[in-house]
Amino acid sequence: MNDEQPICPVCGKTLKYYDSVPRIVRAKGRQTRQVKIQRFRCPHCGGIHRSLPEYIFPYKQYESEIIRGVLEGFITCETLGYEDYPCEMTMLRWKSSQELQMLL
Ligand SMILES: [Zn+2]
Structure with missing residues:
Protein backbone atom coordinates (compact mmCIF):
# COMPACT_ATOMS: atom_id res chain seq x y z
CA MET A 1 0.00 0.00 0.00
CA ASN A 2 1.03 3.49 -0.71
CA ASP A 3 0.44 5.72 2.28
CA GLU A 4 1.68 8.85 0.65
CA GLN A 5 -0.86 11.59 1.21
CA PRO A 6 -2.53 12.64 -2.02
CA ILE A 7 -2.91 16.33 -2.74
CA CYS A 8 -5.97 18.05 -4.17
CA PRO A 9 -5.14 19.09 -7.75
CA VAL A 10 -7.48 22.06 -7.39
CA CYS A 11 -6.40 23.71 -4.17
CA GLY A 12 -3.32 21.77 -3.09
CA LYS A 13 -4.69 20.65 0.28
CA THR A 14 -4.09 17.19 1.68
CA LEU A 15 -6.94 14.87 0.76
CA LYS A 16 -8.75 12.62 3.19
CA TYR A 17 -9.62 9.01 2.40
CA TYR A 18 -13.22 8.80 1.19
CA ASP A 19 -13.90 5.31 -0.13
CA SER A 20 -12.68 2.84 -2.71
CA VAL A 21 -14.33 1.70 -5.88
CA PRO A 22 -13.65 -1.39 -7.98
CA ARG A 23 -12.36 -0.92 -11.46
CA ILE A 24 -11.70 -3.40 -14.25
CA VAL A 25 -8.43 -3.04 -16.07
CA ARG A 26 -7.18 -4.94 -19.06
CA ALA A 27 -4.04 -6.93 -18.63
CA LYS A 28 -1.91 -8.72 -21.15
CA GLY A 29 -3.36 -11.62 -23.10
CA ARG A 30 -6.97 -10.40 -23.05
CA GLN A 31 -7.23 -10.93 -19.35
CA THR A 32 -8.97 -8.54 -17.08
CA ARG A 33 -8.45 -7.93 -13.47
CA GLN A 34 -10.13 -5.87 -10.87
CA VAL A 35 -8.29 -3.28 -8.90
CA LYS A 36 -9.49 -1.06 -6.13
CA ILE A 37 -9.24 2.62 -6.77
CA GLN A 38 -9.14 4.72 -3.67
CA ARG A 39 -11.07 7.93 -3.70
CA PHE A 40 -10.16 10.90 -1.62
CA ARG A 41 -12.14 13.91 -0.59
CA CYS A 42 -10.74 17.37 -0.27
CA PRO A 43 -11.79 19.00 3.02
CA HIS A 44 -11.25 22.39 1.46
CA CYS A 45 -13.20 22.35 -1.83
CA GLY A 46 -15.15 19.13 -1.24
CA GLY A 47 -13.93 17.60 -4.49
CA ILE A 48 -13.61 13.84 -4.88
CA HIS A 49 -10.37 12.72 -6.45
CA ARG A 50 -9.24 9.29 -7.44
CA SER A 51 -5.85 7.94 -6.80
CA LEU A 52 -4.56 6.45 -10.02
CA PRO A 53 -1.53 4.33 -9.33
CA GLU A 54 0.91 3.48 -12.07
CA TYR A 55 -0.05 -0.17 -12.04
CA ILE A 56 -3.43 0.61 -13.50
ZN1 LIG B 1 -9.61 20.94 -3.04
Missing part, protein backbone atom coordinates in the same frame (compact mmCIF):
# COMPACT_ATOMS: atom_id res chain seq x y z
CA PHE A 57 -1.76 0.91 -16.86
CA PRO A 58 -2.73 -2.33 -18.53
CA TYR A 59 0.86 -2.84 -19.54
CA LYS A 60 4.18 -3.32 -17.91
CA GLN A 61 5.87 -0.41 -16.25
CA TYR A 62 8.29 0.41 -19.04
CA GLU A 63 5.43 0.25 -21.47
CA SER A 64 3.52 2.86 -19.52
CA GLU A 65 6.41 5.18 -20.28
CA ILE A 66 5.95 4.40 -23.94
CA ILE A 67 2.20 5.01 -23.70
CA ARG A 68 2.93 8.36 -22.14
CA GLY A 69 5.37 9.17 -24.91
CA VAL A 70 2.88 8.21 -27.60
CA LEU A 71 0.10 10.27 -26.06
CA GLU A 72 2.37 13.22 -25.63
CA GLY A 73 3.49 12.84 -29.20
CA PHE A 74 7.21 12.37 -28.86
CA ILE A 75 7.18 8.68 -29.72
CA THR A 76 6.06 7.71 -33.19
CA CYS A 77 6.59 4.71 -35.42
CA GLU A 78 9.77 6.37 -36.63
CA THR A 79 11.18 6.85 -33.16
CA LEU A 80 14.30 4.81 -32.71
CA GLY A 81 15.57 3.46 -29.45
CA TYR A 82 12.39 1.86 -28.25
CA GLU A 83 12.33 -1.87 -28.50
CA ASP A 84 8.87 -3.34 -28.66
CA TYR A 85 7.35 -0.04 -29.54
CA PRO A 86 3.71 -0.37 -30.44
CA CYS A 87 2.44 -0.56 -33.97
CA GLU A 88 0.64 2.39 -35.47
CA MET A 89 -2.82 0.93 -34.87
CA THR A 90 -2.08 0.48 -31.21
CA MET A 91 -0.85 4.04 -30.96
CA LEU A 92 -4.01 5.34 -32.60
CA ARG A 93 -6.09 3.29 -30.21
CA TRP A 94 -4.22 4.73 -27.25
CA LYS A 95 -4.66 8.24 -28.55
CA SER A 96 -8.40 7.78 -28.87
CA SER A 97 -8.71 6.16 -25.47
CA GLN A 98 -10.33 8.53 -23.04
CA GLU A 99 -9.35 6.27 -20.21
CA LEU A 100 -5.66 6.47 -20.96
CA GLN A 101 -5.85 10.21 -21.42
CA MET A 102 -7.31 10.50 -17.97
CA LEU A 103 -4.41 8.63 -16.49
CA LEU A 104 -1.87 11.19 -17.58
